[in-house]
Amino acid sequence: DTAVSQTPKYLVTQMGNDKSIKCEQNLGHDTMYWYKQDSKKFLKIMFSYNNKELIINETVPNRFSPKSPDKAHLNLHINSLELGDSAVYFCASSPIGQYGYTFGSGTRLTVV
Amino acid sequence: GEDVEQSLFLSVREGDSSVINCTYTDSSSTYLYWYKQEPGAGLQLLTYIFSNMDMKQDQRLTVLLNKKDKHLSLRIADTQTGDSAIYFCAETYYNQGGKLIFGQGTELSVKP
Numbered sequence: 001d002t003a004v005s006q007t008p009k010y011l012v013t014q015m016g017n018d019k020s021i022k023c024e025q026n027l028g029h030d031t032m033y034w035y036k037q038d039s040k041k042f043l044k045i046m047f048s049y050n051n052k053e054l055i056i057n058e059t060v061p062n063r064f065s066p067k068s069p070d071k072a073h074l075n076l077h078i079n080s081l082e083l084g085d086s087a088v089y090f091c092a093s094s095p096i097g098q099y100g101y102t103f104g105s106g107t108r109l110t111v112v
Numbered sequence: 113g114e115d116v117e118q119s120l121f122l123s124v125r126e127g128d129s130s131v132i133n134c135t136y137t138d139s140s141s142t143y144l145y146w147y148k149q150e151p152g153a154g155l156q157l158l159t160y161i162f163s164n165m166d167m168k169q170d171q172r173l174t175v176l177l178n179k180k181d182k183h184l185s186l187r188i189a190d191t192q193t194g195d196s197a198i199y200f201c202a203e204t205y206y207n208q209g210g211k212l213i214f215g216q217g218t219e220l221s222v223k224p
Contacts, residue, residue, distance in 0.1 A: 031210055041149075041198060043214040056211050090154060094210055101145075101212065105154040 003027050006091050006104040013081055014112055020077045021107045023091030030096050031055075032074035034066060037088040037106070049074055050096075081111045118201055118215035125223050130188040132218045134201030137182060141203035144177060145212070146186045149198045158186070158199075188220075196222045 004025045013019050025032060033056075034046040048056035049068040063079045078085060091104040115137040124130045136144070145160040161168045161175045161184070168175045174187040188195055201215040 033211070035212075041217045043155075043200065043212075043217075045211045045213075048211060092155075101157060103155040 003102050004091055004093055004104040006089075006107050008107060009105065010108050010110075012110045012112065015081055015083060017081050018077070018079045019081060019109070020075055021089055021091075021109070022073070022075045023104060024073050025091075025093040025102070026072065027093055027102060028095075029093035029102070030071060031094050032068065032071070033092040033094075033101075034074065034076050035090040035092060035103075037090060039087070043090070047074075047076075078109075081109075083111050085109060086111045116201055116203060116213050116215040118199075118218045120216060121219050121221070123221045123223065124191050126191060126193055128191055130191045130195070130220055130222075132186045132188075132199050132201075132220065134184040134186075134215050135182055136184065136201070136203050136213075136215075138203065138205065138213075139179070139182065141205050141213075143204050144175075144184050145200075145202040145204070146173075146175065147200040147202060147214075149200065149217070151197075155200065191220075191222050193222045193224060196220055 006023050031050045033048045035043050037043045046060045047066040051071045052068045065077045068074045088106045088108050090106045094101045117135045142163050146158045147155045148158050149155050159170050172189045176185045198217040198219050200217045202212040204212050
């Protein structure tokens with residue numbers, strides 16, 4: 001059983017399109033996150049939700065919109081994709097407290 | 113402020129010890145972590161240390177924390193070719209919604 005699963009694993013799309021990445025966790029964690037890893041492997045947080053409520057929203061273009069229908073799911077919708085959005089996007093979850101982060105295996109987004 | 117620094121590359125011979133270093137700037141961090149990322153894979157939590165500890169040992173891994181110098185290190189004993197990966201240092205603070213601040217990652221290359 002995969003603890004944090006993301007779909008799709010790979011996503012290739014044209015500039016200007018709108019796409020979504022889905023994330024689900026079966027760990028019963030209250031907090032879920034989206035991180036972006038750029039081409040230099042640098043990882044930076046984008047969003048965090050605690051029990052469906054947005055608690056962290058870093059400086060991210062408003063073309064990126066997270067949606068959490070319930071505490072086990074956190075989806076990321078991206079409008080009007082740009083070349084610079086090409087990256088690996090990681091979903092993660094954690095229980096209340098600070099340790100015990102579990103990451104998904106990532107979604108490699110390529111915008112052409 | 114939030115800043116975590118690591119050297120980018122480390123090369124060792126199989127069987128030697130590897131030491132990966134990390135410095136951080138924010139003394140209010142509560143947990144510090146080491147993550148491993150193999151090519152094309154997600155992030156695997158290797159170990160973590162609470163900020164009131166100096167050392168933690170877990171099989172071949174030893175974490176040393178020097179709070180005065182804000183320096184964290186990861187020692188891998190008897191390094192194997194399977195240890196070749198990127199290693200990320202990360203910190204988190206309870207009052208920041210649990211977000212992880214990552215270093216740039218150190219690429220460890222183990223030569224036979």
